[in-house]
Each structure stands twice: as structure tokens, then as C-alpha cells.
Amino acid sequence: MLLMPALLALLVLTACGAKSSGSIVEGKVNVITTFYPIYEFTSEIGGDDINVINLLPVGVEPHDWTPRSQDIINTSKAQLFLYNGAGLEGWVPNFLKSLDSGSEVKAVAVSEGVDYIMTDEDDGHNHGGEAHAEDEHAGEEHADGEHADGEHADEAHADEEHADEAHADEEHADEAAGDSLHTDPHTWVSPKSALIMAENIKESLVAADPEHQAGYEERYSKLAERLQALDSKFETELAKLPNKEIVVSHQAFAYLARDYGLSQHAIMGLSPDAEPRGQDLVNLAALVKEEGIKYIFFEELVSDKLAKTLAAEAGVETMVLNPVEGLTEAQEKNGDNYFTLMEKNLQNLIKALQ
Structure with missing residues (x-):
């Protein structure tokens, strides 16, 4: 009976969602990204040293998308899985549980470190969207629950715990406010937050592939300069x-x-x-x-x-x-x-x- 919710969730994952593009390349660091901004920043920082597969297809809005079985297969074979976090991708916890038992992929919420904005569900015209965010937040908290037995399950659990650290303040705020506050996940829309996300992506690549650290650092510096210039222009x-x-x-x-x-x-x-x-x-x-x-x-x-x-x-x-x-x-x-x-x-x- 305990397995039924996970099995049902897996069936949903494998049956829904528009097809993403890309395939695993042997001999390279394979990175799976969940949607466009993370894909772009990862591609720029990684350069030719990595192979990036973006799960979200062109023309699809990320709030409504769910992965397919091929996405599970590709992610199981990859070295990095980069997602936004902060409740944007509510499907991530069940997705990580669905990966192959031998997978060594490292899951990273790249918005970690951003000063999250909390939003009140009682704030007028925000009811529907914040109920949706609450469901996603609950899903991420559920990720701290049971995993399958084995070494990968422990690693996946550790990765999820690491990613969930980004939501600690949010969870405390939810408790203090009677679960009335929820995290706004749209961090990347500000160049200031995008800078933090880009640095997290760079650090993830360096940790996964220290041999090419110099290249990652150099390309990240160029991207950071462009983001800083964009930030200054918006301010001015x-x-x-x-x-x-x-x-x-x-x-x-x-x-x-x-x-x-x-x-x-x-x-x-x-x-x-x-x-x-x-x-x-x-x-x-x-x-x-x-x-x-x-x-x-x-x-x-x-x-x-x-x-x-x-x-x-x-x-x-x-x-x-x-x-x-x-x-x-x-x-x-x-x-x-x-x-x-x-x-x-x-x-x-x-x-x-x-």
C-alpha cells in the first residue's frame, strides 16, 4: 500500500508531457536542465566541455509540464540534474525517486542562496496561483520521505536534502504564518538573482568535473559580466x-x-x-x-x-x-x-x- 502513491506518480510521469530533445553523449559531462534560463546559463558556462539536455521543449510553459520516460532514462545516466527549486518544478521529488537504482546523478536547486520572496495566499487575486505553489511546496517536503533501499537511494535522499536546504526559511515562515506564506519561484526574472543562479551552476560544474575548472571559471566570468551590465542598465x-x-x-x-x-x-x-x-x-x-x-x-x-x-x-x-x-x-x-x-x-x- 505504501508503494502505490509512488507507482501512480511514476505512471503519470511516464505518460505525460511534451517530448524534450537531446541525448546522452559518452565521454562528456552530461547535464540535465529543467527549463530554458538554466539551460542557457549552463550551456554558456559549460561550453564544449559538457553536453546539456533541456527537458522543457520549445514553446511549452514550465508550470504545466511533466517529464516522460525518456527524461528519466537520460537523467539516470547524467552526472548533473539542475533545477530551479523554490517550488517551481513540483514533479522533481517523484522524478528523482524514479531514477535507475545505479544512477549517480547529482541534483542541485540552482536558486539556492537567492533571497526568496514570500507571497500571501490571502492577497486578493493571487489565490489560485498560490494554491498551486503550496501543492508544489508540499511535494518538495514529501521528497524528504522514504526512498527505495540501496546506495543510490541514500545518495538521492542526500541530494534532495541538500536541495531542500534552500527552502528552510520558507518552511519556517510557513509554520510561523499558519501555512499562509509560499515561495515565489520566479527568481531568474531579475538579473540580480540570475547572477546567484549562474554562480551555483558554475560551482556544480566544477564539483562534477574539476579537470575543466579553468574553462568553467573563465566562461562564468564572461556571463557574470553580461548579467552585471544588464543589472546596471535596469537600475539606471x-x-x-x-x-x-x-x-x-x-x-x-x-x-x-x-x-x-x-x-x-x-x-x-x-x-x-x-x-x-x-x-x-x-x-x-x-x-x-x-x-x-x-x-x-x-x-x-x-x-x-x-x-x-x-x-x-x-x-x-x-x-x-x-x-x-x-x-x-x-x-x-x-x-x-x-x-x-x-x-x-x-x-x-x-x-x-x-
């Missing part, structure tokens, strides 16, 4: 603007708002699929009119229906603000990346907040 340009209020379709920009002096108002919660209450839309429409907000921001990987509905109600326009959770097929074809998308975000913010 946004500080000039008279307006600071933004209305977004998906509550994914709290780290960006905190780090650069903006105030975020979201139609939906932490999950882009959360349905807002009718009164929330009425309140947001009133806020838009009162604050003189000119644009409602939406993102490409989820429906823009609610953003357009609110914009029509408030008599304003819509514009893209990209949480950089993944690329569309057009963006991949055009050669877009984290930096080009964040630059477009900055230009759209400048236009909207003038």
Missing part, C-alpha cells in the same frame, strides 16, 4: 521613470519589481493557469484608471485573453513582458536568448512607465 533606466506600477497577467515579476523599485499587480497568481475572481478584475480595472496605467502586460507562452479583457475594460493597451520561462518557436528561430528577451522587457517597461 528604471530609476529615471516617473511611474512604478505595472499590471501583469501572471505573478512572475516580483523579483524584478523588488530589485528595481517597481510594484507588481497580477491578474493571475504564481501559476499562469490560475483563474482570478471577477471582483479581482474589477479592482484591477479601477487601479489601472486611478494610477493612469497605460498598458497591461501579457506573456507569449500563455493565453492573453484575460489581459486583453482587462485592457478593454480599463480602456488601455496590451504589451509583452516576458518572464523568460522558455522560448517560442519563433524566438528560437530568431536566435533570441535570456539577454535579448530581457532587453526587450526593459524597453517595454520604459515605454509603459513614461
